Amino acid sequence: MQPAKKAGRQPGLKIGVLYGGRSGEHDVSLCSAASVVAALDQSKYEIVAIGIDRDGRWYVQDRPEMVADRNFGKILSLKRRGLWLVNHFEDQNKLHLYNLKSKGEKVVVDVVFPVLHGTYGEDGTLQGLLELAMVPYVGVDVAGSAVGMDKDIAKRLLKEAGIPVVPWITLGRQDWQKQPKKILQRAQKELGLPVFVKPLCTGSSVGIKKVKVKEDLA
Missing domain, CATH: 3.30.1490 (Dna Ligase; domain 1)
Incomplete structure (x- = not known):
């Protein structure tokens, strides 16, 4: 008898780790995102790193990449690649991101894991956006986020x-x-x-x- 082959990773949820952002806590978010990515079980989930720069532009990363930082030890890298369009209408309850500078490059996310700190991230604004888009997300809802931030x-x-x-x-x-x-x-x-x-x-x-x-x- 031949030995049984080990099963590869089964298709699971695709989790979009959303980090960076426009607030003064941008750098703290990069550090927190590194911790979240390190803690997620990559044998169960496919992780998509979605960075938001200080101007509010979204960038899907090629892969989650940790880099050394003198203040925080390790942070999740945020590279400005492509020109991304965020869309949710194509498939209900999923987030679609299209790279307008690379024909055919599309990323679909099942659930968003927000790791943004401060304004435009923890204050209910992002949560409201995801609620309107009917995209599942991790964490507190709009009201709880807004109250907790003020x-x-x-x-x-x-x-x-x-x-x-x-x-x-x-x-x-x-x-x-x-x-x-x-x-x-x-x-x-x-x-x-x-x-x-x-x-x-x-x-x-x-x-x-x-x-x-x-x-x-x-």
Whole structure:
């Protein structure tokens, strides 16, 4: 008898790992995407790396490629190749991507794994796009993403639900431009020092500053 042949990889879901993006957390996303690709079982899934550059253009990569990075150790490479058109109408519940500079080059994705950080990725905008396109995706839905990204809304909802939150003040750009002195006085009175100043809708500790003296609040 001949020994049984080992079965090759069976056709499985094609997962589009979406990373990069327009936010200030672009580089963090490249690092996270490398971790996701490394963790996915490539004997079960076919992985398609789809990078979005800082201008919002989508690029399907030839293959997921890890490269060394002095800040993050390893990141997922993002190469600007081709001119890609994103389409979902051809086949319901699948994402189609066409390279307009390479006739006949098409990639079809069964499910999207978003690994974008910050605005245009974690704030519900991408989730809304995929919902409209009826493309399955991994992670939190539109409402959960939007609420979780906005620190002021998240704190208000947590407080309303009886969950303890630290005191905070939310300031708009126009408020600061109109009456900065009054705002500084309010912050010192209601919060004291030290305080943490942070952007309303970013993550990854981007833009956060610990202020110990009142002069640094300005």
